[in-house]
Amino acid sequence: MQNITIYIDDKKLEVESGKTILEVCRNNNIEILTMCHLEGVLDVGACRLCLVEIEGVNKLLSACTTKVAANMVIRTSTERIKRYQRITTELLFAERNHMCSVCVANGKCELQNLGYKVEMDSIRYPRLFPQCEVDTSHSWYVLDHNRCIMCTRCVRVCSEVEGAFNWSVKNRGYQVRIISDFNTPWGESTTCTSCGKCLHACPTGALWPKAIVQGQLDKKPEIIEELMAKRKMGL
């Protein structure tokens, strides 16, 4: 691959072309907040947390889906970006029902950690408080729509890594929901292999095993990358 010169936060970098801005930042220890990005599966640019400023481009672009180009001038932590990150985080909390104190993921949740990172002390927007279903029909696993942030990490892991295609998405806007098979209870799925990968991929308390209680959730999203590597090698 050909090397190109780019500038990130006033630092001059020689990087391989064809990489995303996110990859380059992670390789150079430049912090980018992400939520829908998961190592091992394709990026979709859903959460809008990884937005960066690029000189000459009016709108902010997502670092996970934008590739570097020669002489790009990128900024990752301007006041404008920080403001958007905080707003995005608050909206993620406001859209569904996040009551951390009674959530299975309390203390082990990527969304909570994101809140701390963006210094969120409260949610400034009115909360929707939608009535959400909790699907407990699977013998071992639970899908709690109250805690889902629609990152679609579960959808991509199930299709790209496991190859089962159990999860997909229905509706749009605030009515958007993750569905199992053709919008049927998870326990009745004819595609789910009960591999449990989606549980590890899920950043919040939306997908979890029934066999655990609060404080014991042990998600390992990093195994997805390993599993994908093995899959590519045909193992």
Added chain:
Amino acid sequence: MDSKKKIATVCLGGCSGCHMSILDIDERILDVAKLADIVKSPIVDGKEFPEGVDIAIVEGSVTSDEHWHEIKLIRKRSKFIVALGDCAVMTNVTGMRNYFPLQEVIDEAYKNSVSNDAEGAEPNDPALLKLHDKVVPLQEVVKVDFIIPGCPPSADTIFYVLFEFLNNRIPNLSEVNKLKYG
């Protein structure tokens, strides 16, 4: 002249857990007492919220007419309001009834619940507070000056915030890694 600051603590729609956390300050309450008087608190007495309070620490959300009037009064009579705990800040457990119509929630508690007697009468004494349709956090009703999330916030966090304010410094929870939900 007494230069001590006046602190008040109040519990609105909360479980008193945040006040338990205040008590967990333990002997550090003596450091607070050197700099401030606690003029109102569930652990002090039950009188009306006094005038001229410097720091009002409020636990719990606004769930009823009574809470609504109380927080308005607190705002009028205090220089500084600290929202203490997830319920005060983002409704937390008290907000879980917001997904349902109020009457359904009341019926569930007083009529349908298995633990009730046969009639399942809904409490309606005029002295009781009137529940609002939706529970809201403090900052949706009044201006809040400082926010401590957490269910409950730790005693360390509460003491840190109090001590900074009493020494005329502005605390910063992010800076000292004390932000916490749940």
